[in-house]
């Protein structure tokens with residue numbers, strides 16, 4: 464049996480970490496995927512990549528254009544997912560935007576709101592919708608017969624939700640919020656057999672960071688491994704947390720950062 468017999472729903476799936484996550488689910492045997500992003504062209508590319516790894520007609524991956532800041536669009540996304548596949552087992556909330564790279568006195572309220580409404584409120588809206596759906600469904604069987612869960616949520620936070628860095632208060636705050644919101648939900652929904660964890664990537668080579676590669680040199684050198692991570696390396700940790708192999712992992716903030724947060 465596949466480690467992923469259920470339905471995966473991934474936000475931010477048009478690019479970077481979430482795209483690699485969606486493709487990895489398909490590569491590892493998940494055959495029902497819901498891809499959400501506001502970038503339709505990117506979603507179509509992810510669908511093509513899924514066909515390449517799974518084979519033509521082997522995995523069903525629907526693309527649903529969604530702005531995660533809209534409660535209505537998030538609700539419509541989950542209605543569509545359930546209409547198509549009947550349930551949602553692995554919800555990965557990866558849609559996000561980069562820091563505005565300004566100190567607080569230079570940051571406008573609009574800039575602060577934009578970062579937080581996408582990174583924090585958008586993550587909460589999609590996590591909340593996933594939890595609501597998971598509460599209504601029974602656990603699936605697992606790969607080795609251990610007790611299953613009603614669902615597993617993985618929120619993409621950041622190493623910058625754990626530590627600070629210069630000129631990023633709005634971004635760091637949004638990611639710290641994701642980490643602690645995840646912990647609270649993990650406490651609240653353990654009794655309902657729903658697992659909720661976050662992943663905290665370090666500096667990862669994706670379209671989000673590529674235009675800023677030279678600016679990122681100091682950040683890269685903070686990590687003892689002194690390199691950027693790949694989207695695949697983050698996706699691997701997301702897939703572990705989503706799977707029944709992580710059956711006793713709850714409320715974790717798993718760093719994938721080459722050691723950035725060790726000191």
Ligand SMILES: NC(=O)c1ccc[n+]([C@@H]2O[C@H](COP(=O)([O-])OP(=O)(O)OC[C@H]3O[C@@H](n4cnc5c(N)ncnc54)[C@H](O)[C@@H]3O)[C@@H](O)[C@H]2O)c1
Nearest residue numbers: 475477478479480501530531558559621664666667669671
């Ligand atoms: N790349 C890094 O170094 C890094 C480090 C730590 C955390 N992260 C986090 O990982 C996640 C993915 O980042 P990435 O590097 O893959 O970036 P990316 O820019 O490659 O992908 C982000 C995706 O989110 C989508 N998105 C943005 N706002 C949206 C909205 N309102 N509604 C729907 N979709 C929206 C974008 O269209 C894009 O496809 C983000 O939450 C980011 O903060 C990234």
